[in-house]
Amino acid sequence: MRICELMEQRGIQRIQLADAMGVSPSCITKWVKGTALPSADKLPRLAAILECSIDALYGREPPGGANGAAN
Numbered sequence: 001m002r003i004c005e006l007m008e009q010r011g012i013q014r015i016q017l018a019d020a021m022g023v024s025p026s027c028i029t030k031w032v033k034g035t036a037l038p039s040a041d042k043l044p045r046l047a048a049i050l051e052c053s054i055d056a057l058y059g060r061e062p063p064g065g066a067n068g069a070a071n
Contacts (some may be wrong), residue, residue, distance in 0.1 A: 001031060001032075001034065001037065001038075001057055001058060001059070002056065002057060002058070003017075003028075003032050003046070003050070003057065004033050004058050005033075005059070006030045006050040006051075006056070007050065010051060010060055012049070012050070013026060014029065014032070016029045017049065017050075020045075020049050021038075021042060021046060021049070023042075044055065060069055
């Protein structure tokens, strides 16, 4: 997943993302390191916060989406 890259691009810190997602900062760390993945029900919220599509989270398209807009 490209969470770390997207966080850096948006100027979002782990604690901010954790608060917005309703998870612990250590959970975000696990997502960034790839030792855990966000559950499917959290993906739409994560994509919205990071202003990208779910596919962009997984590196299947550029962060802005194919047309440059977030999902």
